[in-house]
Amino acid sequence: MIIKGRVWKFGADIDTDAIIPARYLNTSDPKELAKHVMEDADSEFPKKVKPGDIIVADKNFGCGSSREHAPIAIKAAGIQAVVAKSFARIFYRNSFNIGLPIFESPEAADDIKEGDQIEIDADRGLIKNLTTGKEYPARPIPPFMQELIAAGGLVEWTKKKISA
Amino acid sequence: MTITEKLLAAHAGKKEVTPGELINARVDLILANDITAPIAIKEFERIGAKQVFDPDRIAFIPDHFAPQKDIKAAEQCKLLRDFSHKHNLSLYFEVGRMGVEHALLPEQGLVLPGDLVIGADSHTCTYGALGAFATGVGSTDVASAMATGECWFKVPESMKFIYYGKLKKWVGGKDLILYTIGDIGVDGALYRAMEFTGETIRALPMHARLTMCNMAIEAGGKSGIIEPDEVTKEYVQARAKRDYTFYKSDPDAEYVEVREYDCSKIEPVVACPHLPSNTRWAKELTDISIDQVVIGSCTNGRLEDLREAAAVIKGKKVNPNVRMIVIPATQWIYKQAMKEGLIEVFLDAEAVVSTPTCGPCLGGHMGILAKGERAVATTNRNFVGRMGHPESEVYLASPAVAAASAVLGRIALPEEVVN
Numbered sequence: 001m002i003i004k005g006r007v008w009k010f011g012a013d014i015d016t017d018a019i020i021p022a023r024y025l026n027t028s029d030p031k032e033l034a035k036h037v038m039e040d041a042d043s044e045f046p047k048k049v050k051p052g053d054i055i056v057a058d059k060n061f062g063c064g065s066s067r068e069h070a071p072i073a074i075k076a077a078g079i080q081a082v083v084a085k086s087f088a089r090i091f092y093r094n095s096f097n098i099g100l101p102i103f104e105s106p107e108a109a110d111d112i113k114e115g116d117q118i119e120i121d122a123d124r125g126l127i128k129n130l131t132t133g134k135e136y137p138a139r140p141i142p143p144f145m146q147e148l149i150a151a152g153g154l155v156e157w158t159k160k161k162i163s164a
Numbered sequence: 165m166t167i168t169e170k171l172l173a174a175h176a177g178k179k180e181v182t183p184g185e186l187i188n189a190r191v192d193l194i195l196a197n198d199i200t201a202p203i204a205i206k207e208f209e210r211i212g213a214k215q216v217f218d219p220d221r222i223a224f225i226p227d228h229f230a231p232q233k234d235i236k237a238a239e240q241c242k243l244l245r246d247f248s249h250k251h252n253l254s255l256y257f258e259v260g261r262m263g264v265e266h267a268l269l270p271e272q273g274l275v276l277p278g279d280l281v282i283g284a285d286s287h288t289c290t291y292g293a294l295g296a297f298a299t300g301v302g303s304t305d306v307a308s309a310m311a312t313g314e315c316w317f318k319v320p321e322s323m324k325f326i327y328y329g330k331l332k333k334w335v336g337g338k339d340l341i342l343y344t345i346g347d348i349g350v351d352g353a354l355y356r357a358m359e360f361t362g363e364t365i366r367a368l369p370m371h372a373r374l375t376m377c378n379m380a381i382e383a384g385g386k387s388g389i390i391e392p393d394e395v396t397k398e399y400v401q402a403r404a405k406r407d408y409t410f411y412k413s414d415p416d417a418e419y420v421e422v423r424e425y426d427c428s429k430i431e432p433v434v435a436c437p438h439l440p441s442n443t444r445w446a447k448e449l450t451d452i453s454i455d456q457v458v459i460g461s462c463t464n465g466r467l468e469d470l471r472e473a474a475a476v477i478k479g480k481k482v483n484p485n486v487r488m489i490v491i492p493a494t495q496w497i498y499k500q501a502m503k504e505g506l507i508e509v510f511l512d513a514e515a516v517v518s519t520p521t522c523g524p525c526l527g528g529h530m531g532i533l534a535k536g537e538r539a540v541a542t543t544n545r546n547f548v549g550r551m552g553h554p555e556s557e558v559y560l561a562s563p564a565v566a567a568a569s570a571v572l573g574r575i576a577l578p579e580e581v582v583n
Contacts, residue, residue: 013350013439017547021554022526026229026236028202040549060351063384064545065526066286068203068302089355089386090286094302144186144316158211158308 001122003081003101004130005054009114012058014041016091019062019070030076033069037077051078054120056112058084062091071100081120083127083138085109096145097154103127108136166322166417167391168357171297174409175280183321183420188314191221192279197265197522198226200284200303202243207307216251217313223255223274224248225265228522232259233529263494263520266290266378266462271494273403277392277410282306282315287462287544289380293373294400295392295410297357300381320357320386321420327364329428334578336472337372338464338542338562340364341379342433343425346443354384356420359413364427365390370399371468378463379544382440432577434540435560438548446565449575453485456539457570458551459563460491460518461525464542467497469563473542474509476567476578481513483573488515489531491523515570527551533558540569 018041020033027033038045038055055074061084062070071094074082081101095102103120108127112118116131120138127136141149151157165173165180173181175189196204201224208216216222224244229237248256255274262268266287269275277295281288284306291298301315309315325344345352358380365373373390380388390396392410400408432446459465459473470492482488490510492498498520501507510517523530525543533539533552539559541551546558559575568576 015545015547017526017545017550021549022199022228022528023549025199025528026234026240028206028240040547040554043554060354060384063350064286064381064547066284066288066300066302067199068284068304069199072203086351086354088351088384090300090302093305097302097304142186142318154304154308155207155210158311162211162213162311 003054003120003122005052005080005118007054007056007112007114007116007118008049010041010055010057013060013063014057015064016062016067016070017064020067020073025067025069028069030072033073034076037073049077049079053079054118055079055082056109057082058109059086061087063088066090068094068098071095071098075100083108096148099153104139105136108138111136165414166359167295167389167411167413168297168322168359168387169319170411171278171280172317172319181319183319185319186316187319188316189280190313191282191309191315193221193223193275193281194306194309195223195225195265195269195283195285195288196303196306197228197285198230198237198241198244199228200306202240203303204284204306204310205243205247207304208310211307211311213311216310219252220254222253222310223269224253225257225262225268226259227262227264227520228526229528230259230262230521231519261495264462264465264522267465267493267497270294270374271496273400273405276400276404276406276408277396278408282309286381287378289385289387290374290378290462292377292380292387292389293370295390295396297387297389299387320355322357322359323353324359324361324419324422326362326422326424327360327427328362328424329364329426331364331427332431334432334564335430336562337368337375339430339433340427341376342435342440342443342560343430345379345383345441346433348383350382350439350441351384353380355386358383358385358388360388360390366393369468370395371466374466375463379440382544432562432565434565434575435546437546437557437559440546440560446561446575446577452575453573454540454569454575455486455537456531456533457486457488457566458524458531458539458541458543459566460493461522461543462493463544464563465491465493467500469542470497470501470506473563473567474506476564476581477513477571478509480571480581482515482570485573486570487531488570489518489524490515491518492520494520524551540566540575542566
């Protein structure tokens with residue numbers, strides 16, 4: 001899988017309330033949620049973001065609540081992937097479960113600038129900065145997570161399991 | 165092995181497990197609320213499962229936007245009610261019977277020592293106080309577990325926190341956990357099990373243990389856990405309707421990190437905006453004026469928390485510049501607080517007392533902050549916009565500090581108010 005897109009940068013400890021504020025959680029409609037994605041981190045973001053863009057952030061992205069609405073809002077806004085120094089545990093799990101590609105790469109998070117064009121080679125675990133030509137390694141995806149992705153997410157994986 | 169490893173091994177049908185290992189484990193209880201259950205229900209239907217694995221092991225608790233705050237919230241709550249009726253879930257809690265989930269389930273004896281619990285709510289880690297392994301997951305995880313009764317886990321590394329020394333007056337579980345988060349940071353225990361131990365913990369009452377484990381997630385922890393003991397036994401034996409198991413860590417159990425805290429040096433702690441790790445002593449913040457005080461939530465909405473706040477505010481008035489909102493976390497707590505005269509103390513002080521709800525903690529309803537307003541709350545998060553406008557502020561504190569602050573209209577120490 002190759003993912004290519006323009007970068008939006010965010011800082012450390014971006015919490016799920018910043019990704020999708022609870023005041024909008026009286027719905028779980030992905031399109032509604034996407035209208036407010038990252039709103040409390042950058043109020044202009046829902047207007048600026050374009051389908052195909054990529055988020056690059058510092059450490060502990062997605063900390064806080066277990067709301068699956070957070071990766072859902074990001075995915076529904078057309079954001080292709082999130083790269084961060086590290087991810088909060090529940091966000092990490094939720095992203096795989098709903099099929100939002102995420103990559104841990106401290107080097108990429110430090111070096112990539114807002115507006116850069118990057119290319120992520122998910123199979124090789126490599127992130128390339130097309131603007132500067134630099135390359136960064138991404139931490140490999142754990143084998144079980146790869147199995148989940150190969151099955152098409154947790155729902156498909158469970159479907160197979162209960163019919164077995 | 166640690167208590168966490170033993171408990172996970174038992175639920176995975178294994179003799180032993182090691183950190184990093186992926187296991188598939190049986191779950192004793194699954195919970196979801198009015199925000200997370202609607203997605204879980206949709207995904208459960210997508211899986212194509214005809215029935216839930218056990219209708220007595222799934223708790224659906226509408227508590228976040230309930231009592232239903234608007235039409236959209238009502239539609240979400242209705243999904244829980246309809247699904248619960250369709251699948252005969254015995255643990256569906258309608259308004260009038262419900263409470264804030266992490267206060268309600270231990271109180272009703274539905275979570276017990278040795279249990280493995282998953283919940284589509286990050287504060288599910290609260291139940292570690294009972295010697296259970298409990299962790300927050302997403303809605304899709306809940307959907308899958310509702311169908312199979314199992315969930316996959318990566319066995320976490322354990323991090324040990326040893327607390328010793330006698331607590332000062334007005335210092336409790338909230339101060340200990342805020343102090344700990346302040347020490348290690350909001351990702352200081354990322355992916356790890358936080359095991360709280362030491363003489364101070366052994367002397368700590370159950371409500372304070374619940375408060376501590378509740379906030380393990382605010383340090384990035386996968387779980388918080390306390391070895392069950394006499395305090396645990398006393399709490400659960402009157403409530404339990406099924407068997408339970410006390411697991412203990414072996415003397416040679418391995419920890420990735422050990423930290424020790426001298427509790428005799430810990431004073432009332434406040435976490436400043438906009439992270440729970442941004443802690444200061446309350447005494448350093450007494451020039452900060454406030455507009456609202458909230459006492460409640462899964463962190464500090466228990467009976468002992470209300471008693472602590474009432475002890476501070478009894479006979480005083482809420483400052484004219486402050487709104488004080490008290491939210492007993494469950495119906496039982498509400499009734500008990502009434503019997504003990506605590507509700508009267510709050511009303512006489514000119515505070516409002518609400519029906520159980522998560523409400524303002526997540527900026528849902530029942531006390532939302534305007535632009536520029538500032539609150540002291542006994543809740544668990546002070547992120548940007550958490551209790552309302554993105555330009556409002558939340559300071560996290562104990563019930564005693566929150567009550568004292570309500571009286572003086574600024575962050576205050578209990579001894580400034582109580583003679």
